[in-house]
């Protein structure tokens with residue numbers, strides 16, 4: 297039966313013979329209660345309404361306890377930011393480069409001169425100095441040789457030389473990738489007008505469209521163009537905003553750039569956000585496309601860094617409440633083996649409700665320091681000494697035989 301096909305996880309204790317499968321089976325679905333650690337067979341895949349026959353805890357469709365430590369870490373970082381230390385949360389945020397490029401090595405053709413083939417092979421191996429030492433080639437081979445040098449210079453940390461080498465590619469002929477790569481380098485160097493000329497001719501790839509959008513947002517933040525109009529044009533250029541946590545979006549970039557600009561304008565410590573900064577950042581907050589943990593975290597880190605603790609608290613309090621609530625609903629925390637963590641979480645919840653992030657953080661310190669959770673494992677209910685973790689993952693259960 298095709299419906300029984302799906303991923304399967306094997307759970308096992310590292311001290312006793314306790315083990316279980318979770319996932320689709322030939323008969324239906326093998327479930328494992330993360331609270332009382334009871335194995336059970338369901339007729340159909342676990343859904344949000346599925347409950348443990350023994351203790352009544354929610355039965356997950358996939359192992360959830362592996363997320364506990366990451367969730368605790370997120371909550372702790374939010375509480376730290378709320379207390380005025382943005383570093384733990386900033387460390388969790390993804391790097392989203394403002395300007396995208398394409399440094400894919402050029403492909404060698406069978407009838408290429410031997411020197412070019414050797415140069416492109418060196419590029420593929422990451423041997424930058426060998427790439428740059430290769431003799432100059434002519435014609436279409438020359439364009440790829442210059443591109444290889446440009447890529448080697450950029451990978452080697454010499455953007456100025458890379459800009460020159462991309463220029464040599466473009467002297468030999470029009471090339472969208474070279475326009476994109478040089479445009480991104482110029483934009484990162486703050487040479488926005490030259491960057492705009494390149495990016496206009498960089499084609500319609502995602503990287504090209506996004507980099508043009510990023511250029512509009514950058515110019516708007518620099519105060520060179522009318523805000524609302526530039527942002528609207530950037531949105532058209534960028535297209536549908538990606539929802540993935542690390543996708544660049546106009547709103548995410550706008551908020552980040554405004555924070556960077558504020559910090560570059562006034563480096564005093566401790567910092568106090570000006571009224572103008574506050575109103576501009578509040579307006580930028582409304583430009584965010586998504587309301588994910590990562591978007592709220594980006595905003596929270598920004599408010600802490602510019603020195604607006606009241607705004608930081610406004611964002612942090614509901615975020616901490618949501619994270620703590622999600623943790624408290626985790627089935628594993630309903631079990632006896634993690635009762636201490638559940639208790640700590642209730643203490644933290646009361647401190648959050650009282651607006652005391654430092655006390656909430658202190659309540660969670662022992663849970664966050666647990667070695668089993670950090671290794672994505674939970675205490676074994678059978679032997680009481682070992683820990684249970686995911687031993688094996690099968691991507692798809694064979695539907696036949």
Ligand SMILES: [Zn+2]
Pocket residue numbers: 309310311312313314676677678679680681682683
């Ligand atoms: Zn055990």
Ligand SMILES: [Zn+2]
Pocket residue numbers: 329330331332333334348349350351352353
């Ligand atoms: Zn149970």
